[in-house]
Amino acid sequence: MKFQKIIHVLVILLALQLPQVVSYAQTSLDKQKAKLLYDLPIHLRWENDDDIDVIKIGVLNGSQTFIKELKRVTSGGYDNIILIDVISFNSVASITETHILYVPKTQNSQFNNIKRKILGFNTALVTEEYPAKKSIMINLMAKGSKLTFQINNDNLRIANVNVTPGISNLGGINISTKILFDESEKSLKQEKQKVRRLQASIESKQKELAKKEKELERQKEVLFSQGDQIVEQRGKIEVQLAELGKLVGEAKIAKQELQKKTEILHEKERAIRKQENKIGEQIAVLDKLESDISGRQEQIEIQNKEIKSQNIEIKTQMLRIKFQQNVLLIFITLLVVILILAFFLLRGYRLKQRKNKLLAQQKEEISQQAAELEVINKELEKLSIVASETSTAVIILDTQGNFDWINIGFTKMYGYTLKLLNDELNGNIIKASNHPDIESLFNSCIKDKAPVIYESYVTTRDKQERWAQSTLSPILNSEGEVTKLVLIDSDITKIKEAENEILRQNQMILDQATLLESKNVELEKLSLVASKTDNSVVIADLNGEIEWVNDGFTRLLGTTFDEFKKEYGSNLFLTSLNPDIVDQIAEGIAFKKSIHYTSKTYTKANRLIWIQTTMTPIFDNKGDVSKFIAIDADVTKIKLAEEQIARQNEKITDSIHYAKKIQTAVLPPNDFLKKLLPEYFIM
Incomplete structure (x- = not known):
């Protein structure tokens, strides 16, 4: 009774202490979250980062304990130079723009609504244990009593929030598109290895089953041979019993004869005394025969016991055979189940193979892009202005506006080769262009040494009418003088439409x-x-x-x-x-x-x-x-078309700057070329 009372008291004490332990663990995580939200702004950069005096941290439906801890940690800001304002939101509709918005795990079901609400905000979204890694910006993860977090730079850049390399010191894990791809490829390899191990296990079990079947056949043959031996031993025992029966009959006859002889001996005492020795010897022989008979009977009993034990052993072996048959049946059933599982695994494996094919296609596309970049590098000997196979028209002009070189994209766009330009359009941009102010734009580009962008309505060689956006850029030598001009025309007919x-x-x-x-x-x-x-x-x-x-x-x-x-x-x-x-x-x-x-x-x-x-x-x-x-x-389609044109222009401009850097790095100085070759031309 005393022992039960002690246990009862211990249980009550444990029940009283358990909420305190849980509360302590939760408080510890809240402190870590508050400290992390305080440290994150140090490693994040917003659009107007230099003008920020107060960093706003929003919390959606956070507990009062956590908000109190966050305000305590962030009080005073960063050395009272940049302050931190903690704002509590009670609903998605009440959310306003903040620098950081923290969403607890309990609000994960509102993720899409929150994301739609902060669209267009310069806000870093901090979630807690949100499962979709592709959608997160910063995601807190609790591992036991420790707190870590995941970062998706791609989504942060969409919100115009940049991350400094120092954020890795806080223990964050960078999750990018490549990492997600590597993880999926790694898990795919692991699944392949599991399938191979399962196939090897099935093959080994099939071999074991074949061995057991052979062993069972061998045991059956042994049992059949033992049955033949038992039948043979039974025949021998029956023969021995028949011989013993004959000996017993002979002994009875001998006893009858002895009785008759004793009667004769009584009558002939003298003859009996003379033959006592002979009779004694005969009696001794009879005793030996009786002892032999009793010994053989004992042997017969021993053999009967052996037969009984062999029968028992046969029965046990038969039981073992039945047990092995049952085990074999169970094993076959398990094998069928394993084959069914293997079928589903193989099916899953084939599905993953399809995914692998898609990944392989993506890799092939990447390799094709790499090949295209290699082609562009080879074309750097011709100033590598742009790839000759691009659909954008590229023209190299001298300082007088004469055509020096055009790419294939120009021929595809307008239908003119360099020879046709010289023959049909006088070989000069000022004479060939339909823009009314082309001459002043050309002279302005040379004078200001800056790119000029203009639009014009053009007619191709096959009489098609198009709108083109032209970017005229000067190419400067080491002395800052214009030596060539590059004209890039983009077909903006669809944009105009x-x-x-x-x-x-x-x-x-x-x-x-x-x-x-x-x-x-x-x-x-x-x-x-x-x-x-x-x-x-x-x-x-x-x-x-x-x-x-x-x-x-x-x-x-x-x-x-x-x-x-x-x-x-x-x-x-x-x-x-x-x-x-x-x-x-x-x-x-x-x-x-x-x-x-x-x-x-x-x-x-x-x-x-x-x-x-x-x-x-x-x-x-x-x-x-x-x-x-x-x-x-x-107007989504129109916006997407405008963004695509902007990206193309940016890509072309970057290519021009890159080609200029390559030209400057590869070619010798202009003074050296003038001394070596007074008259020279570089393609």
């Missing part, structure tokens, strides 16, 4: 806005716009509260208004992605005009889209604002 489409859409939007302004009275009936238009139409009251949306709202964002209202609220101004919305609305009201702005957001399916918004204030008869109408149009 897109611009015309934008102008057309803008005109349509302006026409719709004009129509809406002329029909203010009909706003009450929500009939100002067609509900089936592809553009999103939103009507709000004087304070920005949304009163009505059309079906285009759902088609554009992929979410109904009720879902949107529940997640972000119902105020048009507060849910806008335009940070200058208030100032622009004030300007629109003051000048009684529509305002236009472009922003990017994510749909419910997590697809990035660009939206061009036209917001129009509606005035009543007294001239006061009564409504607002916002029309959103999807």
Whole structure:
């Protein structure tokens, strides 16, 4: 009883101490998280990093204990020079732009909504144990009582947040696209090794099964041979029993004869006395025979016991055979199960082989790109301005505007070779160009020694009309004098068509806005716009509260208004992605005009889209604002086309600068060439 009481007291004490231990462990992790959030800004760089006086750290639905600890750690900032402001958000809709936004593990289900909310913010998102590594920026991971974190530089760069190399001193793990690829390839190799080991195990078990089958056949043969030996021994024992029966019969007859002789001996005492010795000898012989008979009987009993033991052994061997058969049956069943598992593993292996093929294709594409770079390096002997196979037209001109060299892309774009240019277009850019100010642009490029960009409407040799964007760049020698000029033409016909489409859409939007302004009275009936238009139409009251949306709202964002209202609220101004919305609305009201702005957001399916918004204030008869109408149009394709052109121009400019550096490094100084060759030309 005393022992039970002691155990009862110990259990109560343990139950009282357990919450304190858990609380201590949680407090330790909170301290580590707070310290890490304090150290992270030292190794992060934002867009206006030099102008930051206060670093804002936001926390979404964090515990009061953690927020208190974070404020304690960050109090005083960094030597009271740069301060830290901790902001607590109670919902996704209340999130504003901060430098760092910390999202606890309990809020991981809101990740996509949070990501959509901070889109366009210069904010580093810090999550906790979020499983999708491709989507994270900085992800905290608890390993026991220690805290570490993962970094995805690609996603941080998208948010315009750069990471310094010193962040590795905090114990972070860099997760990039290449690392994820290496991890998947490593896991694939491990799966292959598991399949090989499983195949080897199946083969070894099949060999063991064959050996056991042979051993079973051998044991059957031994049992059959032992059965034959038992039958043979039984025959011998029966023969010996027959012989013993004969001996017993002979002994009985001999005894009868002895009885008769004793009667005769009584009658002939003298004869008996004379024959006593002989009779004694015969009796001794009989005793020997009886002892022999008893000995043989004992042997027979021993052999019977041996037969019984052999029968028992045979029965045990038969039981063993049955047991082995059962084991064999179980083993065959297990083998069938293993084969089924091997089938599924093989199927998974084939699926992974398909993935490997995709990876191999990607590697092949990378190798092809490397080959293209090698071709570009070989072309550096001809000033390596651009690859000769590019679709962009590249021309090298002398200081008089004469054509020295064109690439294949020029021929593909315009249909002219260098010979045709010289024969049909006088071989000079000033005479061949349709731009009215080409001569002044050419002279300005040489005089200012700076690139000149212009657009022109051109006609190809086969009479096709195109828009081209031209970049005229001077090539300087070591003395800073212009020796050559490089003209790069890009086909922007599709972009011009897109611009015309934008102008057309803008005109349509302006026409719709004009129509809406002329029909203010009909706003009450929500009939100002067609509900089936592809553009999103939103009507709000004087304070920005949304009163009505059309079906285009759902088609554009992929979410109904009720879902949107529940997640972000119902105020048009507060849910806008335009940070200058208030100032622009004030300007629109003051000048009684529509305002236009472009922003990017994510749909419910997590697809990035660009939206061009036209917001129009509606005035009543007294001239006061009564409504607002916002029309959103999807201009994603146009934005993507503009970004692609910008990337192409940047790539071409980088190639020109790189070629210039190679030329400067490879060629001897211009003074040396002039002394050596007074008249020379470099291709």
